[in-house]
């Protein structure tokens with residue numbers, strides 16, 4: 001068997017690598033190489049305002065296609081990178097790529113904030129802020145071009161250190177969103193203590209919003225609470241017009257999901273935005 005057998009060759013090779021341990025070993029080697037060679041790509045998913053259907057922001061989502069492993073989902077390699085500490089160099093590479101994407105968009109006349117997912121492992125690093133700041137400085141990039149998405153788990157312990165990190169991020173100009181809201185097992189006290197801009201309601205609540213009254217009640221309550229606390233609400237994973245209708249009645253601010261667009265590579269995203277602008281011009 002040789003490496004030159006192409007796609008089928010590899011899948012044959014893979015049939016033999018049937019144990020989990022072997023896959024983990026390969027994942028480890030390939031992930032290290034991929035970080036070194038910046039084999040990753042960022043895809044971008046639009047966030048659309050409910051009121052006037054404007055693309056208000058983009059979420060950067062990492063994609064990894066590897067010649068031995070094929071497409072590996074972030075759901076697989078992000079947790080592994082977190083376990084091994086590889087998340088730090090990976091996360092830094094992702095922020096660099098986000099800066100490069102913002103520059104490319106600016107060159108095409110787009111000025112839309114990009115949300116970056118930050119792992120709790122990276123956030124909790126002592127020098128997290130300095131490392132992010134250093135990258136932005138290198139690209140001569142103001143933080144106001146970005147949002148930071150962190151999960152409840154990341155900010156769960158409202159230690160003074162967490163508060164001060166969030167405050168400093170805000171001072172730098174980042175907007176801050178809580179991702180997958182509703183799935184953490186945290187108390188809500190952090191919502192009052194932290195300078196948050198946005199709650200992103202987890203897809204698991206949105207999924208059954210049309211059929212389950214309980215999910216509707218929870219989503220409605222989250223939206224009202226967020227608004228009282230002067231936060232915007234994003235609904236994640238919206239796929240159907242019916243869901244949009246319900247969310248509109250509940251005064252949800254922003255919609256994200258396949259209903260509008262899947263995450264797209266930058267060139268396709270810019271085409272999408274051009275098309276979108278033409279379609280929605282009259283509604284501004």
Ligand code: C2E
Pocket residue numbers: 045060061062073074075078091094116117118119149179180236237238239256257258259263
């Ligand atoms: P997340 O940040 O909550 O991202 C939302 C996930 O839902 C993405 O999956 C997105 O592709 C998917 N999605 C969006 N709209 C829909 C929809 O309408 N229906 C369905 N079924 N799915 C939808 P993805 O890209 O596979 O990412 C999964 C998770 O991996 C992310 O959840 C995030 O926690 C993590 N992740 C992805 N990219 C990065 C990254 O650059 N850095 C870090 N630290 N984590 C990342």
Ligand code: MG
Pocket residue numbers: 059117149179
């Ligand atoms: Mg996210």
Ligand code: MG
Pocket residue numbers: 179180200202236
């Ligand atoms: Mg999410």
Ligand code: MG
Pocket residue numbers: 180
């Ligand atoms: Mg998620």
